[in-house]
Amino acid sequence: MEPEHDSKTAVIKTLEEKGVVLVAYSGGIDSSLLAALAVRALGKDRVRCVLLDSPLVPRREVEEAKETAAELGLPLEVVAFPVLEDDSFRANRPDRCYTCKKASARLLKEVARREGIETVADGTNASDLGTYRPGLAASDEEGICHPLAEAGATKQEIRRIARECGLPVWNKPSAACLASRIPYGDEVTEEVLGRIEAAEDLLHDRGFCQVRVRVHGDVARIEVPPEELERLFAVRDDVTAALRRIGFTYVALDLAGYRSGSMDEVL
Numbered sequence: 001m002e003p004e005h006d007s008k009t010a011v012i013k014t015l016e017e018k019g020v021v022l023v024a025y026s027g028g029i030d031s032s033l034l035a036a037l038a039v040r041a042l043g044k045d046r047v048r049c050v051l052l053d054s055p056l057v058p059r060r061e062v063e064e065a066k067e068t069a070a071e072l073g074l075p076l077e078v079v080a081f082p083v084l085e086d087d088s089f090r091a092n093r094p095d096r097c098y099t100c101k102k103a104s105a106r107l108l109k110e111v112a113r114r115e116g117i118e119t120v121a122d123g124t125n126a127s128d129l130g131t132y133r134p135g136l137a138a139s140d141e142e143g144i145c146h147p148l149a150e151a152g153a154t155k156q157e158i159r160r161i162a163r164e165c166g167l168p169v170w171n172k173p174s175a176a177c178l179a180s181r182i183p184y185g186d187e188v189t190e191e192v193l194g195r196i197e198a199a200e201d202l203l204h205d206r207g208f209c210q211v212r213v214r215v216h217g218d219v220a221r222i223e224v225p226p227e228e229l230e231r232l233f234a235v236r237d238d239v240t241a242a243l244r245r246i247g248f249t250y251v252a253l254d255l256a257g258y259r260s261g262s263m264d265e266v267l
Helices: 003-016 029-042 059-072 096-114 126-130 134-141 155-164 190-205 226-234 236-246 262-266
Strands: 021-024 047-053 076-080 119-121 212-216 219-223 250-253
Touching: 003 029, 003 155, 021 029, 021 096, 029 047, 029 059, 029 155, 047 059, 047 096, 059 076, 059 190, 076 096, 096 119, 096 134, 190 212, 190 236, 212 262, 226 236, 226 250, 236 250
Parallel strands: 021 047, 021 119, 047 076, 219 250
Antiparallel strands: 212 219
């Protein structure tokens, strides 16, 4: 039996033991697979999916998450998450993700209590465990369970299982909150988040799927996969002019290419 089948069985077994589950849903591959397996294990009436909506999440991602939930028949509730009201989060210290995950876990638990649900689960997977993720500690402290990680399912296995299950998001690029584009110590504001979102939307509209626009003051540092560098360089004049209209003075292309968590390289 293939490893991904073992992981899928283990996840389903874990979920069956929970009875009723609230899934922290984002519309990405991890949470979508978790939600789909939860419905398979428990039935639609015993699964709730909650999407926490805040300025950290691009509007494009919110709409795509709603569409995916509808396509998969997932029961979805969108709940406002006013994280920017937290001064400690806005200060953007290296433990920013801990602050955010602590608050989001408590909000999810509040929704779960309202619905009489004891278990809140998220899409953390085994590949996440070896990276710098202070938010994971906060989730653990709040009792959020991680069925995919507990089953030992890696990101690669999750993509295989999702493809096998016919999930439309099986090959969706990894996403991260917009605050991850801002250097630690620089305040997280709606204005900066809006510029980042507009810049990345512009690049997505030009066919770049895996992209990050990291902000360093008035400088936009663009990351795309190495194989996409030449194509982006070919349209540099158009992209530069468009990003200047958004509010950036300088536009730079990171020659190292896209890599997850590049802002953590200074730690």
